[in-house]
Amino acid sequence: MKISIAGTGKIAEEVMRMLHEEFAGKIEVTGIFAREHSVEHAIDLCQAYAPTGYVYTDYQRMLQEAEADFVYIANANHVHHEYAMQAMMAGKNVIVAVNRVQTEELIDTAIQRCVYCLPAFSLLYMPLFRQLQEVLPKIGKVRMIHCNFAQRSSRYDRYLKGELTPVFDPNMAGGTLADLNIYNLCFAIALFGPPRTVRYDCNRGFNGIDTSGTLLCHYPTSLAVLSASKDSNGLSYGCIQGEDGYIEVHGSVSILESFTLHLNGKEPVTYKCEGNRHRLSYEFSEFLALIENKQDCHIIIPYVTRIMQEIAIAQERMIQ
Numbered sequence: 001m002k003i004s005i006a007g008t009g010k011i012a013e014e015v016m017r018m019l020h021e022e023f024a025g026k027i028e029v030t031g032i033f034a035r036e037h038s039v040e041h042a043i044d045l046c047q048a049y050a051p052t053g054y055v056y057t058d059y060q061r062m063l064q065e066a067e068a069d070f071v072y073i074a075n076a077n078h079v080h081h082e083y084a085m086q087a088m089m090a091g092k093n094v095i096v097a098v099n100r101v102q103t104e105e106l107i108d109t110a111i112q113r114c115v116y117c118l119p120a121f122s123l124l125y126m127p128l129f130r131q132l133q134e135v136l137p138k139i140g141k142v143r144m145i146h147c148n149f150a151q152r153s154s155r156y157d158r159y160l161k162g163e164l165t166p167v168f169d170p171n172m173a174g175g176t177l178a179d180l181n182i183y184n185l186c187f188a189i190a191l192f193g194p195p196r197t198v199r200y201d202c203n204r205g206f207n208g209i210d211t212s213g214t215l216l217c218h219y220p221t222s223l224a225v226l227s228a229s230k231d232s233n234g235l236s237y238g239c240i241q242g243e244d245g246y247i248e249v250h251g252s253v254s255i256l257e258s259f260t261l262h263l264n265g266k267e268p269v270t271y272k273c274e275g276n277r278h279r280l281s282y283e284f285s286e287f288l289a290l291i292e293n294k295q296d297c298h299i300i301i302p303y304v305t306r307i308m309q310e311i312a313i314a315q316e317r318m319i320q
Helices: 010-022 036-049 059-065 077-089 103-113 127-139 156-160 176-192 281-292 301-317
Strands: 002-006 028-033 054-056 070-073 093-096 117-119 142-150 197-204 210-218 223-229 237-242 245-250 258-263 269-272
Touching (some): 002 010, 010 028, 010 036, 010 281, 028 036, 036 054, 054 059, 077 093, 077 103, 093 103, 103 117, 117 301, 127 176, 127 237, 127 258, 127 269, 142 176, 176 237, 176 301
Parallel strands (some): 002 070, 028 054, 070 093, 142 223
Antiparallel strands (some): 142 237, 237 245
8 A cells, every 4th residue: 555645743753653663565655745844854754764755845746646545634733624635636545634614525525536535533443442332331321421631732831932833823723622632522422422512611821722621522311521631741541431330441542552341340351452553553454454455444434434524513513
């Protein structure tokens, strides 16, 4: 399988390193798009992880020249829609984070152009998440869902000094909800579907951006309390409470390295990821299977597409 990457940020480097280490000979990075000021960094990335790849400063040229089954959209959040649309119009499948406003247009375009538009949520492609779905009924009627993702931004000190970087710029789709709490929302919607109502309360910085906050999602018989912070560190975890027991997720639900099933009156049972794989490797295993051997692919396109839609709808409907 061949892939091109739009962007040179942290996630682009993480993906390229992971592909180099875990998919050598199976997935080839053929091109990386970089803006003029990032060309040297892009060249360094190619030399380190994709020696046969080319660096492009013209995105359209990369779409035309670089052979690719997928384009991975890895640049700033606020341009994801634009870059994904251009790639699909060029006949490319795309992997992209959810945009709260324009998800419907992305999905409609994918259908019209007969390409895939897949969400970049690692959780949805993990075998351990499928195991969690299987054991979930054992805890009985679910009453409470708690998720917390605490990760003080490496750019927060600069923000406190008045320097505005994309992760804290509302005009560039920055903020805690878009960057961290979106993963908690994905977890809740993937397991329980769309909430009836959504409320968002947050701490805001000097420019009005949410530096930390909590989503309160109402379901017919349960509540989901989803919190995240870019202004402070803390415990990251997940917990699903049912009338017959609870499921404890160790660490952020976006990574889902392990969880423990606690049933009333029984010994806890812990489930873990097998091997020492990178968290992103599971989704790329599924993308590879989707292209080369669909019988081995676990992706249910209508399911992941619906989750994309419901996440965007929930963000639009939320009360702030």
